[in-house]
Amino acid sequence: MSQTNGHSHPHGAAGHDSHELPFWRKYIFSVDHKVIGIQYAVTGLLFLFFGFCLMMLMRWQLAYPGQPLPVPFLANLFNETQMISGIMLPEFYNQLGAMHGTIMIFLGVVPLAVGGFGNFVVPLQIGAPDMAFPKLNMMSYWLYFIGGILMLASFFVPGGTAQSGWTSYPPLSVIASSGQTWWLVGMAFLINSSLLGSINFITTIVQLRAPGLSFFRLPFFVWAQFVTSFLLLLAFPPLMGAAVLQLMDRLAHTSFFLPTGLVVNGAPIAGYSGGGNPLLWQHLFWFLAHPEVYVLILPAMGIVAEVIANNTRKPLYGYKALIYSVVFLGFMSFIVWAHHMYLTGMGTGMSAFFQVTTMIISIPSVIILTTMILSLWGGAIRFTVPMLFALAFLPMFGIGGLTGLPLGLNASDIHLHDTYYVIGHFHYVVAPGTIFALFAGVYYWFPKATGRQMVGWLGKLHFWPSLIFINGVFMPMFIQGMAGVQRRLYDPMQYAHAQPTQVLNVVMSVSAWLLGLAQIPFIVNFFYSIFWGRKADQNPWQATTLEWTAPSPPPHGNFTSEPVVYRGPYEYASPDSKSDFWPQAMKEKN
C-alpha cells in the first residue's frame, strides 16, 4: 500500500487521467468503488457457488449414506483421506460442513451484500464520486481475497481443512489438525477486511452525501448499510481477539479455552497447563456471530425495500418506522448472543435476560416485514425479475423469523437445539431470505453496472424453479428437527429416531441438486447479458434514487455534474409531478 501514484511504476506512466489507467490499475488493483464492488460481487458469487457445491456433496452422503458417488469423474477428484472409492469419509464430511458454513457466510454472502452491493451502490446512492478512502477500500478487497485463498488452500494441508464446524468450538478446534490454524489465519484476514470496509462506509455515508441529502432522505438501502457497518465495526474485534487466543492455544499451547485435566484419546493431554474455559470462546464467538446474522440480513432488507418501492410505483409505507426499526435492531443485536448457549448449563436469571432480549428483537423485525408488505398496498405492482425475487423474500424471511421463536425460548429450545430445526430456521433467513434478495439486487443493478439489461425470460426461468426447489431443500428440515434429528451427522441412519425421516433426506438432496441446475439460466444470463444484453439507458427502471442519475455504467467519478437532492428517496406517483416518478436530484417537475 506504500505506492501512492502510478508514476513510480513503468506501466503507470499514462498520467493522471483515470480513463488512461493501464488495465491492471483499472480492473485489478483499482481504487474505483464500482470496480471494487464488482470484484467483491463476482468473487462472492464464485464462493457462493463453491460453498453450494460442498453442500451438494454432503447431500449425497445424507441421502445415500455410505454409498459411492454415482459420478466416477467426481469421485476421482478426491484423495484417499477424503473419499475411498467414492465413499465419503466422516472427517471429510465434517470438513465440508465447517467450510460450507464459513464460505457461505464470510466469503459469500457478506462480501456480496456488503462488499459488492455496498461498495457499488452506496456512493452512487448518496451522490458521492467514490468512497471516502479509496485505497483503504482496495486494501479491504485484497485482504478478503487473501483470506479466501487461505481458506481454499487449507483443503490441501495434511489432515485437511477445518472440521470443527463454522463455530469452531474448543477444545475440539484446539486439538484439530492444522487446517484449523489456516482457518484462524484466514478469518483474521477476513475480519480485518470487514473492519476496514466498515470504517470506510461509515465515513463515506456521514461525510460524502450530496447537498440536500439529509439522513432522512437517504434510501433505505444506505441506512441498512450504515447500521451494518456499525455492527461489523463493533462485533468483529471480539472475534479477532478470540481467534488470536485460539491460535495461541493451538500454536503456543496456552490454555485460554482448555480446562484442567483434559483426557484425549485415553491419555491426559500433554503440554497444556489447563485452567481455561471452553465457554469463553462461545461467548466471544456469538458476540460477533449474532450481530453477524443482521449483517447478513440488513443489506438484504435494504435491497428488497429499493426494489419494492421501484416496482410498486409508490413510496414505501412507513419509511421512518423502517429506519427506527433497523437502528433499534442494530442495538439489540448486541445483547441477544447467549440465546445460542441456553444448553451450556445456563441458570434461570441469565437465560431469562437473553430470552427477553430475544423476544424484544423480534418486534422491529416484525415491523420491518409488515411495513414491506403494507408497502405493496395501493401500488401498481410490476412483476419484473428483481421484484419477483424481492417478493419471494418476504414470506420466506417470514418463515425464517417465525421459526426463531421456539428456538429463542429456552424451554422449547431444549428439544430443538442442535437439530435440523435450527438448520432450517437460519437457512430460511439466509438462503431463501438473503440470497433471494441478493439475486434481486443483481437483476436490479445489473444495467447500472454494465449498461445492459439481463434477459427477462431467463430471469423467470431462474426464479420459479429456484423458488420451488429451495423450499424443497429447507422445509423438510423442520420435520426432521421436530423428530429430534441432530445436525452435523455424517450418517443419520445410525439413530433410530432419525430413520423414519430419512426419506426426507432424499427429497432435500434431490431438491438441492435441482436447485443447482436452476442456477444455470442465471449463469448463462449473466455472461450473455454482459456482452450482448439489450442496451440500458441511465434509468431503465424509471427509479428515483441518485444512482439512476449517473450514466450506465457510471464513469470514474460517477456523476457528470454533482447532484443536488431536493426530496426524499421514493417520490413515485407524486401528485406534484406529471410523470409517475420524480428523481431525487431533479429540481423541476418531471
Added chain:
Amino acid sequence: MQKYGWSLPIDVSTHGYQIDRLIWVIHWFMAVLFVGWFLFFLYTLFRFRARAGHKPEHHEKHFKLPTYLEAGVAVFEVVLLVGFSFPIWAHIRNQFPDEKKALHVRVVAEQFAWNVHYPGPDGVFGRTSPALMNASNPLGIDRTDPRALDDIATINQLHIPVDTPVIAQLTSKDVIHSFFLPVMRVKQDTTPGQQIPVWFQAKQTGDFEIACAQLCGLGHYRMRGFFVVDPKETFTQWLAEQAPKPEEIAAWTAAAAAAASKPVAAPAVAAPASH
C-alpha cells in the same frame, strides 16, 4: 406404541409434556400468523397488480391493524415467556427432586462414547482422577478409595428404573458433547471442566437412545448410547449384574494396602460425592 416418526418423538418423561405443549402452542401461533400474512400478501399482489387504468396511490394510508397486530404479537410473546418458558425452565433447572429418593449417576462423555458411573450400594461416588483414565478404566475410578470399591461403570449403557427421579451429573473428558435423550426431552451440553446436573423421571419403560447433539469429531455421528428404562426389579437385577465381582474387589483392596505402604499417592481429584 410408535417411538419415532415425522413429529416429536414419544415422550416418556414426567416433565416433557410442558415442553411439548409449548412447542405446539408456538407452532399454532406461527401457523395462524403466517397463513394470515400470506393470504393478505397474495390478495395484495393480485389487487394491486399493474394493469391498464390502474393508478398507484401516493398518499399513504395509515393502517391501524398492524399496530394492533404488533401489540398482539408482543403480548403473546410475554405470555410465552411468563406463562411457559420461565416456569418450565425453572422447573427443569432449579426444582431438583429429593436427593435421598433419587438415583444418582455420573455421565462422562468422551470421543465417542458415554461412560456411566453408578455409585453402587453405598450411594457414594468413589474418587476419580484423570491420571487413572485408561481403556480398562475410562472413568478413572480410584479403587484405592474405599467408597469406590462398589462403584459400577458401564459404557454406552444407561439404565434407569421407571417412576424414579434420576439426577445425572454430566461432564466430558475431552471436547464438548451434548447429552440428548430425545424421548425424555433432555438435552444438555457436557463441557470438560464443568459438572452440570440434570434431572429426569421416566413414566414408561422401554429401550431408547442416548444421542450426541454437539459436533465432537469424526465419530460424532456414531456416538450413540443405549438408554433403557427398566421396571424397578429388573433395574435392581441389572445393576447387580454390573457390580464388581468379589475377586475384583479383593484384588483392589490388596493393591490399595500395598500402595498405602508407599509414601507418594497419585494426584487425585475427588468426585463430588452425593448423599
